[in-house]
Each structure stands twice: as C-alpha cells, then as structure tokens.
Amino acid sequence: MNNRNETYDVAVVGGGPGGYSAAIRAAQAGKKVILFEQEKLGGVCLNVGCIPTKYLLEKAALVDRIARDTQNNIFREAGLFSWKKIQSGKDTAVKKLVSGVEGIVAGHKIKIVKGHAKVNRAGTVEGPNGEEFLADSIILATGSRPVMPPIPGADNPNVLDSSGALMQGNIPRSLVIIGGGVIGLEFASIYGAMGSEVTVLEMLPALLPNEDSDLSLALRQAMEKRGIHIHIGVRVEEITPDGDGCTVRYGTNDKQKTITADKILAAVGRKPNLEGIDVSALGLKLDGKGYIAANKRQETSVPGIYAAGDVTGGWQLAHAAYAEADTAVANCTGGSVETSYETIPRCIYSLPQLASVGAAEQQLKEKNIGYKKGVVPYMSNGKAIVSEEPEGFVKILCAEKTGEVLGVHMMGSHATELLSPALVAMNMHATVETLAGMIFPHPTLSELFKEAAMACMDRALHSKPSR
Numbered sequence: 001m002n003n004r005n006e007t008y009d010v011a012v013v014g015g016g017p018g019g020y021s022a023a024i025r026a027a028q029a030g031k032k033v034i035l036f037e038q039e040k041l042g043g044v045c046l047n048v049g050c051i052p053t054k055y056l057l058e059k060a061a062l063v064d065r066i067a068r069d070t071q072n073n074i075f076r077e078a079g080l081f082s083w084k085k086i087q088s089g090k091d092t093a094v095k096k097l098v099s100g101v102e103g104i105v106a107g108h109k110i111k112i113v114k115g116h117a118k119v120n121r122a123g124t125v126e127g128p129n130g131e132e133f134l135a136d137s138i139i140l141a142t143g144s145r146p147v148m149p150p151i152p153g154a155d156n157p158n159v160l161d162s163s164g165a166l167m168q169g170n171i172p173r174s175l176v177i178i179g180g181g182v183i184g185l186e187f188a189s190i191y192g193a194m195g196s197e198v199t200v201l202e203m204l205p206a207l208l209p210n211e212d213s214d215l216s217l218a219l220r221q222a223m224e225k226r227g228i229h230i231h232i233g234v235r236v237e238e239i240t241p242d243g244d245g246c247t248v249r250y251g252t253n254d255k256q257k258t259i260t261a262d263k264i265l266a267a268v269g270r271k272p273n274l275e276g277i278d279v280s281a282l283g284l285k286l287d288g289k290g291y292i293a294a295n296k297r298q299e300t301s302v303p304g305i306y307a308a309g310d311v312t313g314g315w316q317l318a319h320a321a322y323a324e325a326d327t328a329v330a331n332c333t334g335g336s337v338e339t340s341y342e343t344i345p346r347c348i349y350s351l352p353q354l355a356s357v358g359a360a361e362q363q364l365k366e367k368n369i370g371y372k373k374g375v376v377p378y379m380s381n382g383k384a385i386v387s388e389e390p391e392g393f394v395k396i397l398c399a400e401k402t403g404e405v406l407g408v409h410m411m412g413s414h415a416t417e418l419l420s421p422a423l424v425a426m427n428m429h430a431t432v433e434t435l436a437g438m439i440f441p442h443p444t445l446s447e448l449f450k451e452a453a454m455a456c457m458d459r460a461l462h463s464k465p466s467r
C-alpha cells in the first residue's frame, strides 16, 4: 500500500520514554505528529524496566524491613508473603501506567501506528504494512535490549535476562547474577530480600566504579550484611547444565571456582535496537559501541533525523531519554538547544538505595580540583532514628574556595527521593553556605542534606566533625 498523502511534521519511531515524550512535546508545540510502536507504549521503562522492578523493590524493602523488625522482636513472627500477589500487583501497576500514557498520547491527537516501522531514507517512515508516511523530521527512539554475554553455555534456558528475571513464577532458591552493575544490584536486592541465596559476580575491581568510591564500598558492605555474596574482580568463563540448574565457572587468571544455582541472571549491559533502521542506506553514523551517534543537539549524521534515549548509548536512563527528547523536539521545531548531563541524577533502588549527582571524590582528586567535604551519617538524624533506618550517609563535596556544591552522594532509606534538593542546589549553583542558611523541616531525612552542607564548613550540629 502506498499512502503518500499522509504527511507529518514529526515522525517518532519508538514509544518508550524518549519516544512518547518526544511525540507529546512535538504535539504541544503545535506539530502534526505520528508515533510508531511495535509493542506497548512506555517501552522498557514502563513495561519491563524501571516501573516493574521498582514495584518489586518496594515489596522487597517491606519484606527486608519486616525481617529486621522481627529480628529485633518488634514483630512476633516473620511476615509470610505471596509472590503470586506481588507479581500480579506489579502487572497491575504497569498496566495502569501504560494506559495512562496511551490516554495522554491520544489526548494530544498523535497518530499511533502499532507495528514494526522501517526507516530507509530521510523524510519517510515505512509502516508495518509497507505504507509510507512522510515527515519533515524523524526522531529515532527505538531503545535498547539486554545483551547476553558471549560465555559458553549462556544459551541455557535457566540463564535469564532482566525481563525474564522479572517474570519468574517462583522465587529461585539460589541465583547467580553475572554483572554487578545497576541491574544486577537491583535484582540482587529483590531476590535477596525474598529469600534466594544470591551471589553477584563482577568482573571489575569494584562495584559501580563510576560512583563515588565511598558509596560503592558502603553499598557492597550493606548488601553483604544482608547476606548477598559479592565477588569482585572475577570473570564468568562458562555455564554448564547441572540438574535443574546450572554451574557457573568463574575466576581470575590463576584461580578458577564454580558455583551452582537454580537460575543465572545475565546483567552485563544492553545493546541498541537498530532492526528496521537501515543504517547503511541512510548513511547513519554509529559510535564505537554500535549506538546511533548523536550530537548534543540530538542530531544524527543524517539531516532531518534526530535520535534520543537508549539507542544513542550514553546514560541509558529514562530521565536522560526525556531530556534528549526535549532537545530533539526543540531543535526540529525551530529552536536551538543542547542536552546537558552535568547534573544528571543517578539512582539505584537497591537495598539500601543509592543516589548521586555531580562529581565523585576520586574524580575531583584526579582533576586536581580543590574541594571540601561534609559527610553525615543517617544515624545522626532524628527521623532516621524514629523510622529505625539508621543505615547510610549523605556526602557533599563543594569547591574549596567558593563553597559551590560539586557533588552529592548518598546511601540509605529514601535516598532516591532525597536527591532532588541536591539537584536543585546544583542546578542553581548554590553554595553550602546558602544551604546551611535555609530552614529545613524537622524531623525529616532532608535535614541530612543541610547537615552535610554544614559539615562542609565544620559546623554540623548533630554529628561529629567529618575531618
């Protein structure tokens, strides 16, 4: 079918956070918009990523909390829970959010084409039935999917990717996780709290090497305290079938070990979804890792084609995709905008949570930037004590001379929510002096942020000097 009459201002390929938000933004700018999605709106984030994992992590945190209260004799018996109910609650939350996005997209009069779209030349998108839709600008937001490691035996049915790990009908008795990155640590927290014997095998010498080293070490210790086994600096070499499970062989160059588990989760990174995008016919440049190369204006090497979200590599976070979609739409509707990642928040919903923004201490040292730091423990905070959540700390790094906040790193209860005042401060180029002069509500965990600002000036009220 050749439907050359259908012309649009903006065509968006992919309906995840990058794609659906680009479509909505373009419609809000008064443009005629078409959106192609082969599965469900919301993409990985809503369907098999952020949202369902966070549902499971909320319940895992509850189970973890009940277990601690039981150990402390506050509750008499450990809570029994229904994994089946938890799974169906997760599905309900996902459905609610996906239908919410569908309603919003429809409300903006965006044409949605369900099915696999192809892009072979600038200005045209081919629909699932071969129909052609013309568009002045195309935004590619096709996302990414888990990569399976090139390890012999990784094709065993007991080796799961993150989507498979979300949909387990039963809690595995034992789980080996290959990769101590964000996905690996979140699933370790879920299944560890639910009762699995969890082992994380990480190739690098530290978990989360790009995070502040105090933070990554503290998280490792906190997870080990919860019974999760973590081995760093080890490489998985082979997976072999073993009864109903698998044996994993891992080690360093000189030492080889094995571990057997019911299930194996491969969480070693993701790869771009490029099927349907004819890279060579378009002359589309890819980066060194095979992702679509896009500049800070989200322009690709092909005029009129923009890219946003995971398919461009980079941060691979839903909030990065939202920002990149905003940039792409602004630039294809006459604006001139660049995406800035300087204050991009990083949140890991592990148990305990980890959240950060800006420079890590080791990065300031490497760059010879003069800094001061303030570190305050959750234990010093009244709300943390009454909530019986004393684990963790908040660390602020500020410029030695001006006191401007350069980085904020935290681990502990609600850390991912606590990060937002830090983001506001950094975006406003606030100094620790300014933060220390503000009145924060008492008793709240947010006081930790003010307290850490005061600690940078050796004026912490409720904790000992950190230096």
Ligand code: NAD
Pocket: 149, 151, 178, 179, 180, 181, 182, 183, 184, 186, 201, 202, 203, 204, 208, 234, 235, 236, 267, 268, 269, 270, 315, 316, 317, 346, 347, 348, 349
């Ligand atoms: P990742 O790159 O963050 O971590 C993968 C880890 O696997 C690395 O540390 C790597 O060293 C290790 N690894 C690779 N091969 C190995 C091997 N053979 N043996 C042992 N270790 C090995 O990838 P991910 O955790 O899969 O996450 C993918 C993307 O999704 C990331 O960009 C992440 O930020 C994003 N994500 C973010 C969130 C969040 O923000 N809360 C949640 C989920 C996913």
